[in-house]
Amino acid sequence: MSEGLSFHFDVDGDSFTSAGQASVQVKKDLRRLGVDPEIIRRVSIAMYEGEINMVIHAHGGHAEVRVTEQAVEIILEDRGPGIADIEQAMQAGFSTAPDAIRSLGFGAGMGLPNMKRYTDHMDIQSTVGVGTRITMRVDLPQ
Amino acid sequence: MKISTIRELLGATVVTGEDKLGEHVYAACGSDMMSDVLAFVKDQAVLLTGLVNTQVVRTAEMMDMRCVVFVRDKQPTPDIVRLARESGIVVLATGRRMYEACGILYSSGLVGNKVKEPAV
Numbered sequence: 087m088s089e090g091l092s093f094h095f096d097v098d099g100d101s102f103t104s105a106g107q108a109s110v111q112v113k114k115d116l117r118r119l120g121v122d123p124e125i126i127r128r129v130s131i132a133m134y135e136g137e138i139n140m141v142i143h144a145h146g147g148h149a150e151v152r153v154t155e156q157a158v159e160i161i162l163e164d165r166g167p168g169i170a171d172i173e174q175a176m177q178a179g180f181s182t183a184p185d186a187i188r189s190l191g192f193g194a195g196m197g198l199p200n201m202k203r204y205t206d207h208m209d210i211q212s213t214v215g216v217g218t219r220i221t222m223r224v225d226l227p228q
Numbered sequence: 229m230k231i232s233t234i235r236e237l238l239g240a241t242v243v244t245g246e247d248k249l250g251e252h253v254y255a256a257c258g259s260d261m262m263s264d265v266l267a268f269v270k271d272q273a274v275l276l277t278g279l280v281n282t283q284v285v286r287t288a289e290m291m292d293m294r295c296v297v298f299v300r301d302k303q304p305t306p307d308i309v310r311l312a313r314e315s316g317i318v319v320l321a322t323g324r325r326m327y328e329a330c331g332i333l334y335s336s337g338l339v340g341n342k343v344k345e346p347a348v
């Protein structure tokens with residue numbers, strides 16, 4: 087699989103209940119490919135946090151996962167409100183989630199820090215009023 | 229600690245996963261905020277929560293957790309039970325409050341994120 091494999095998902099911004107489905111599917115796909123369970127867990131958690139963010143902060147979006155012999159790469163793209171201050175958003179505990187979201191179990195301000203922690207590389211491109219693009223990479227043992 | 233032991237200690241009912249009560253868990257985490265749970269990665273853990281929605285099961289699934297315990301007599305909805313069954317996660321429900329439930333398991337040897345098998 088030197089060319090790599092890629093998976094595409096539309097993340098529905100209107101359904102909190104189905105949020106996370108893309109991550110569940112990726113977890114299954116990576117298992118089928120025989121990827122190390124610890125790597126799968128890191129990829130799944132990072133992607134799940136990103137997917138939830140797209141649903142609760144950005145009215146949904148699009149996810150792409152690429153698997154090569156070197157790494158698993160996750161690209162999350164949305165046309166939501168964008169993030170004004172990325173450095174602030176990356177701080178553990180920072181959240182703009184309203185009470186309605188907190189009562190659903192999200193809004194601790196831990197999602198982006200978790201995504202950073204579980205991946206080997208993470209990059210956020212965001213423009214207010216345009217959207218957000220997050221790229222994450224988890225390296226595979228060589 | 230065996231899941232059946234957790235069930236006994238908490239006086240919990242088994243919502244789904246009756247066939248997996250013999251499995252062991254080695255760590256526990258109690259929270260109503262899922263990203264706090266996701267910050268904590270340990271093998272074969274149990275999640276105690278008062279939050280009742282499908283994302284509880286998804287969170288447990290992402291973390292390869294074995295068991296979810298709903299506290300304070302919260303009753304999981306049918307879609308929660310269906311998701312848990314699909315992903316092979318045991319679901320228990322107890323009348324204990326979060327603080328009590330965590331305290332009981334902790335003092336019985338299931339100490340947070342340390343891998344330690346209690347003498348039960």
Ligand SMILES: Nc1ncnc2c1ncn2[C@@H]1O[C@H](COP(=O)(O)OP(=O)(O)OP(=O)(O)O)[C@@H](O)[C@H]1O
Pocket residue numbers: 135139140143144164166167168169175176180181182183191192193194195196197198199218263264
């Ligand atoms: N895709 C996005 N579009 C717009 N804003 C975002 C997006 N992702 C994150 N943010 C902003 O960054 C903040 C921090 O995100 P983070 O995921 O760390 O915390 P949270 O989602 O608020 O809570 P938690 O992830 O703990 O449930 C959010 O509250 C939100 O303001």
Ligand SMILES: [Mg+2]
Pocket residue numbers: 135138139192193196197198263
């Ligand atoms: Mg988040």
